[in-house]
Amino acid sequence: MAHIVFEQVTKQYENGFVAVKDLNLAIEADEFLVLVGPSGCGKTTCLRMLAGLETISQGSIYIDGQRINQRSPRERDIAMVFQSYALYPHMSVFDNMAFSLQLQGTPKADIQQRVQAAATQLGIEGLLDRKPKQLSGGQRQRVAVGRAIVRNPAAFLMDEPLSNLDAKLRVQARAELSKLHKKLGTTFVYVTHDQVEAMTMGSRIAVMNQGILQQVDTPQNLYKRPNNMFVAGFMGSPAMNFFQASLQPAGDQLWIEAGTLRLPVPASVKASLQPYLGQPLVFGIRPENIYDPQFAPPGINPVELKATVSVVEMMGHEVIVYLALVDGHEFLARIDPRSRFQPGQTVQVSFDMNRFHLFDRASEQALV
Amino acid sequence: MQDTANLMRLLSAIAAIVLGSGGIIALFYGANWLVNYLPYGLRSRVLPWVYMTPALAVLAAFLILPTIRTLIISFMDRRSEAFVGLDNYIFAFTNSAMLIAFRNNLLWLVLVTGISVSLGLVIAVLVDRVPYEPLAKALIFLPMAISFVGASVIWRFVYAYQPPGFEQIGLLNAIVVALGFEPVGWLVNRTVNNFALIAIMIWLQTGFAMVLLSSAVKGIPQDVIEAARIDGANEFQIFWRITIPMINSTIVVVSTTIIVLVLKVFDIVFVMTGGNLDTDVIASRMIKEMFNFRNFGRGSAIAVILLLAVIPVMVANIRRFQQQEANR
Numbered sequence: 001m002a003h004i005v006f007e008q009v010t011k012q013y014e015n016g017f018v019a020v021k022d023l024n025l026a027i028e029a030d031e032f033l034v035l036v037g038p039s040g041c042g043k044t045t046c047l048r049m050l051a052g053l054e055t056i057s058q059g060s061i062y063i064d065g066q067r068i069n070q071r072s073p074r075e076r077d078i079a080m081v082f083q084s085y086a087l088y089p090h091m092s093v094f095d096n097m098a099f100s101l102q103l104q105g106t107p108k109a110d111i112q113q114r115v116q117a118a119a120t121q122l123g124i125e126g127l128l129d130r131k132p133k134q135l136s137g138g139q140r141q142r143v144a145v146g147r148a149i150v151r152n153p154a155a156f157l158m159d160e161p162l163s164n165l166d167a168k169l170r171v172q173a174r175a176e177l178s179k180l181h182k183k184l185g186t187t188f189v190y191v192t193h194d195q196v197e198a199m200t201m202g203s204r205i206a207v208m209n210q211g212i213l214q215q216v217d218t219p220q221n222l223y224k225r226p227n228n229m230f231v232a233g234f235m236g237s238p239a240m241n242f243f244q245a246s247l248q249p250a251g252d253q254l255w256i257e258a259g260t261l262r263l264p265v266p267a268s269v270k271a272s273l274q275p276y277l278g279q280p281l282v283f284g285i286r287p288e289n290i291y292d293p294q295f296a297p298p299g300i301n302p303v304e305l306k307a308t309v310s311v312v313e314m315m316g317h318e319v320i321v322y323l324a325l326v327d328g329h330e331f332l333a334r335i336d337p338r339s340r341f342q343p344g345q346t347v348q349v350s351f352d353m354n355r356f357h358l359f360d361r362a363s364e365q366a367l368v
Numbered sequence: 369m370q371d372t373a374n375l376m377r378l379l380s381a382i383a384a385i386v387l388g389s390g391g392i393i394a395l396f397y398g399a400n401w402l403v404n405y406l407p408y409g410l411r412s413r414v415l416p417w418v419y420m421t422p423a424l425a426v427l428a429a430f431l432i433l434p435t436i437r438t439l440i441i442s443f444m445d446r447r448s449e450a451f452v453g454l455d456n457y458i459f460a461f462t463n464s465a466m467l468i469a470f471r472n473n474l475l476w477l478v479l480v481t482g483i484s485v486s487l488g489l490v491i492a493v494l495v496d497r498v499p500y501e502p503l504a505k506a507l508i509f510l511p512m513a514i515s516f517v518g519a520s521v522i523w524r525f526v527y528a529y530q531p532p533g534f535e536q537i538g539l540l541n542a543i544v545v546a547l548g549f550e551p552v553g554w555l556v557n558r559t560v561n562n563f564a565l566i567a568i569m570i571w572l573q574t575g576f577a578m579v580l581l582s583s584a585v586k587g588i589p590q591d592v593i594e595a596a597r598i599d600g601a602n603e604f605q606i607f608w609r610i611t612i613p614m615i616n617s618t619i620v621v622v623s624t625t626i627i628v629l630v631l632k633v634f635d636i637v638f639v640m641t642g643g644n645l646d647t648d649v650i651a652s653r654m655i656k657e658m659f660n661f662r663n664f665g666r667g668s669a670i671a672v673i674l675l676l677a678v679i680p681v682m683v684a685n686i687r688r689f690q691q692q693e694a695n696r
């Protein structure tokens with residue numbers, strides 16, 4: 001178990017490119033922290049700095065209060081699972097898993113027992129004599145995890161360990177890793193660009209974009225209260241719909257006006273939005289908060305409006321509908337599968353005005 | 369006049385190339401055309417042989433037949449007139465000069481192979497981390513481009529010896545004398561002359577080993593090295609437990625290539641010492657028996673022995689290659 005702190009960490013590569021900028025992040029011992037973000041945002045760079053594979057240009061990283069910038073990887077007591085698994089091709093599965101213990105000079109019997117235990121836990125005890133080349137992708141992934149857990153390290157770092165698996169295996173491996181984390185109770189730092197993985201596995205999620213940390217929070221909070229438009233758009237699938245909008249008063253009501261859209265602001269948040277009257281804003285609503293009025297559940301605050309259906313994607317348990325407003329602005333809705341929307345139809349849809357988001361258009365930050 | 373002669377020569381060279389390669393193409397094309405008239409099942413079995421036959425014919429004419437002839441001559445007397453049984457072989461394994469040659473060759477094998485491969489490996493790994501890698505590699509590889517005879521001429525100057533009191537023009541002796549020692553007759557002193565010759569071969573072969581091993585070292589995925597680092601391996605452990613096992617097959621190939629080369633070595637010995645003063649190796653003995661003493665029987669016997677010594681190495685090499693292919 002390790003308490004990991006990034007303090008104003010910046011990484012500038014030799015070619016001058018700044019991959020990570022001013023990162024401040026505290027990871028609790030026993031936490032499953034997921035680092036998520038689009039490709040090239042600096043996730044791997046963060047992990048490699050923590051592992052000691054990459055120098056830290058500025059700032060400090062602490063493990064359990066000790067500054068570790070100058071420590072070599074072997075002095076950090078950290079295990080890492082690589083995206084490519086990076087198994088030693090010339091060693092058997094057993095030796096792959098035993099390597100770190102052998103280097104530490106652990107007694108043979110001890111190694112045997114620990115590797116065996118880890119292998120049993122991962123269901124690979126039958127593969128110990130094989131070479132990595134003779135394993136399937138899923139088996140290799142388990143060996144890579146096994147190699148990490150036999151060491152009993154202070155923290156596990158994982159860089160997209162599931163991205164080479166097929167969809168079904170990935171779901172299974174996801175659950176297994178979560179279980180493993182509960183069982184070991186050790187710090188996990190897990191990198192992915194898959195937001196479903198992030199939402200399902202993380203006790204907390206750190207969202208990065210272009211080398212800058214955007215928000216760190218629990219999956220629920222991240223989903224409910226994204227700090228800015230990037231996080232709002234990145235977390236959730238399909239992504240949140242955005243409309244250029246502004247707040248206009250009319251009578252004693254406050255209205256969100258977005259092109260031909262005119263949506264009443266619920267009384268509960270009216271006061272807090274008063275300062276933003278007339279400013280350029282962005283209105284956001286998730287596809288799952290748009291309903292076919294026929295199947296709208298109770299307890300929402302529906303505002304009906306007219307839209308034209310362009311595409312209907314039947315997913316089985318839900319339907320994704322591509323819609324366009326009268327002014328041509330397109331958006332997506334995720335609606336009840338019983339809905340009868342057909343392409344070409346003009347239909348009524350309900351926006352749940354208890355679940356909308358407003359952002360400042362210039363700074364893209366969420367309004368409180 | 370001279371110009372037209374040159375032009376003619378150029379034209380005939382071009383004609384030879386065109387006719388030669390054109391002939392080969394026509395041959396293959398024609399054979400292929402003929403084979404296409406065979407029934408399908410037979411065709412796929414015949415076709416490889418059709419393509420291989422010309423090569424096999426050339427191989428037979430220039431390699432296999434002479435080998436067989438050498439084998440036969442090795443059982444005959446010096447003029448290849450009478451059958452003498454194993455006499456020539458008995459000579460080869462009992463004659464004192466031959467025994468010295470065997471001993472020397474063994475020395476060459478162990479030292480040249482061992483030192484150039486390990487030195488090449490160490491340099492390959494180290495050079496991987498220096499910023500001016502291409503320059504460093506070029507310098508070490510440079511001797512490879514020099515012929516054995518050329519290298520020998522260079523090293524004659526390095527080893528040159530003048531009696532004490534005279535100015536030393538040899539690099540090595542100049543250093544030795546400057547340090548206050550007596551000059552050494554590197555090539556005449558029986559305790560050092562073999563090593564002096566072996567050093568030349570090492571100088572020539574280290575670059576070769578380094579270049580091949582270096583590309584193998586570069587072929588090791590970076591993340592495997594990083595995984596080892598995270599697993600707690602220091603650089604030394606990574607070298608022994610990751611790098612060497614992973615480039616094992618290249619090490620074997622490089623070693624066997626050098627072994628074969630060393631078994632055949634004779635030019636260096638021939639130019640530097642002429643094989644005198646106990647510096648003979650098997651190949652230089654063979655040349656002597658064959659052309660100096662005109663004893664074709666003995667010369668051929670030694671040639672056959674050399675051939676037999678090379679075969680296991682070649683077989684090992686081919687095996688290794690096949691294994692590697694199978695593992696792909």
Ligand SMILES: Nc1ncnc2c1ncn2[C@@H]1O[C@H](COP(=O)(O)OP(=O)(O)OP(=O)(O)O)[C@@H](O)[C@H]1O
Pocket residue numbers: 013014015017018019037038039040041042043044045046192193
């Ligand atoms: N050695 C390097 N030198 C220069 N730039 C680099 C180097 N390594 C990575 N980068 C750049 O740094 C940025 C972050 O890279 P990083 O590998 O951390 O991305 P990532 O978030 O892991 O992306 P992915 O999801 O595709 O793996 C990228 O824009 C990349 O091009």
Ligand SMILES: [Mg+2]
Pocket residue numbers: 043044045159
């Ligand atoms: Mg990455």
